[in-house]
Structures are given as C-alpha cells and as structure tokens.
Amino acid sequence: MGDYFVLIISCIFVNNILLAQFLGNCPFFGTSKKMETAVGMAMAVIFVLVMAGVITWMIYHFLLVNLGLTYLRTIAFILVIASLVQFVEMFLKKSIPALYAGLGIFLPLITTNCAVFGACVINIDKEYSFMQALVASFSYAVGFGLALILFAGVRERILLARVPRPLQDTSIALVTAGIISLSFYAFKGMV
C-alpha cells in the first residue's frame, strides 16, 4: 500500500503533469480564463485519462507486445484515444445527458490534449503494472485538475489587477504559472 501512496503523491504533486512535466499546456492556458470552463475541462480530463490509461496499457501489453509491433505505439495510442473520446461523447449524449451538457465542448478538445497521450506513454515507459498504471493515470488526472483549477482562480483575480500593456493576457499568465509551478516544486523533497 505504501508504494501506491508514494506513487499518488509523486504523480499529483512532484511530477505534476502540467507544471513539472509540461504536458497539456494548451488547454491549461486556453480554458483557465474562467473558473467554470476550468472545472469542466478538469472533469473531462479525469474521466478520459483514466479510461485511456487503462485501455492503452492493455492494448500495448496484450496486443502490440505479443505481435512484436511495439514501434507502432504512437499511431495505435492516438487512434485509441481519438476513438475513445468519440465513443465517450456518443455514450454520454445518449445515456447521461446532464454530464454531457457539463463536459460538452471539452470532450473533443481532449483528443489533442498531450496530457492524456503523454500519461499513456509514461505509463508504458516507466513499465508500470496494471494497477500502478491505473493509479498513476488517476493521480495524473487529479494533478491536472488541481493545477488547472488553482490557476483559474488566480487568473480570475488577475483580471481585476492593472497589468502593464505588453505583459497582458498570455504573458502574465505564463509568469503566474511559473510562480504556481514554484509552489509545486516545494514537494520535490517529499518523494
């Protein structure tokens, strides 16, 4: 159990997928202007990343390794993620319309979210077992959501501040992200 605890802490804080590994930064800056969109994106990522992490792990270990096709990993994973997102979208629309309305526009965006693809590749590169891959995927997704929501909260306050003209918008957002990243950096000694 202790191992899993370390894994969870390291995936959420120390190796935070947004702030330490630099994966998924486009939605990080794109959807963090409002709290509402940030929460939507965070939920959608948690939902899809866990499923994608588990499915790509199974495809890699049961299909690609057995057939000796591991070099096709990139193509296989992106296809799996793209079709998974499409499938989840159709499924939610039909059976859980309330959730679909909430996640709505964020689902298709996830196909090109490198956090999802990156986490799947990391799971394979680090040679995680099935359970580890499952826990790691979930923790990465939670870390993504945490950083995104924190960042959105700060950004909403920045809107009220007076920022010098050249620094406005993305520029100040990047500097802010740097400072948040610094606070996550403090966890480095823990694991």
Place this chain on the structure above:
Amino acid sequence: MAKSITHEFVKGLWEEVPPFRLVLGLCPVLGVTTKMQYGIGMGLATTFVLVCSNILVSMLRKAIPAKVRIACFIIIIATFVTLVELLMQAFAYPLFLQLGIFIPLIVVNCIVLGRAEAFASKNGIFLSVADGLGIGIGFTLSLAALGALREILGAGTLTLWEGIELVNLLHVFPGFHPFKFMVQAPGAFVCLGIMLCFMNMVGKK
C-alpha cells in the same frame, strides 16, 4: 490576392511565428528548452513532420472526405512522427534520450494539426511546403532563442550541438554563479512569459 510562395514562407518567421504569435504547441517549448541544443533538435524534428504532413495532406486534400478529415490528418501525422522516432533512434540516439517523451508527443502538437487543417487542406503542394518550412523554421528559432536564454542564465553555457560549445561564462567570468532557477520547471514559464512580453513591446508600435 494571389498567394506567393515567399509570402507563405516569410510569414512563419515573424508574422505568425509559433509559439509567440500563435500560442500553440507550448508543451515542447517549455519542456525541452533547458539547453539550446535540445531546442534546435526538437525544432528540426517538428519541422520535418510539419513539412512531410503538409505535403501529404495537400496531395490528398481532394480524396479525404470532409467528415473524417481530422482522423485522417492525425494518422498521417502519426506516421511521420513514428518515422522521426525510428530515424532518431538510429542516427541521433543521445538527443533522442534527452528529448524523450516529447518526440512521440509531436503527434498531439497543435501546430502540426493546425497547419494541416488551416492551410495544407486548402492549398497546393508548393504553397504547403513553403508554409510548413516557414512555420517550422520559425518554431525552431523560437525554441533555440528560449533555449539559449535559459541555458546561458541557468548554466552559463551555450551549446549549439553535441560538443560544440559557443560560450562558457564560467571560463570568461570565474566568479559567475549560474541562476539555476532558469533551467528548472518554474523558470520555463517565467522565461517564456518575459520573452512574450518583449515580443509584444517590439511588435506594437
């Protein structure tokens, strides 16, 4: 207005240079620029994928049905990314190890997909090549600039390629203490933010 090849090429170098003008594809920009050399390597790999996928997308633009075009583009891009991955493993293994996960991640780089969707699927082959080369070289230069800034401040050196060191501040000023913050994760965000601020200052009259 007729689009000229030179115009499509040049716009990628300043007018629409990613990641500054188009804030896309930030992950590799932040992730690999701890050294100038890695920035250049990453930029060249992305340029290769960008040009090849632009060529293929533009050749097939009349054959690909509009409804499944994104999926088709992604498969085309993924093919070339796999190609780059295998080529780098064969010929530039140390660089491949350093760039690590960011090579397969070119698949989900919004710049590549964005150019396929916004440009190559609507224009001829030569224009698409010019566009891909322009944006690719612009991207490489931005990565190299950010990498150079972070490396010189954070480590005091400037490496153009494996083993070719341009400057070493530690030799020039023996008392120089590298500003380690710059090569660590938070420094990447701050550095890019400040560079963007300078771009805005120069760009706006």
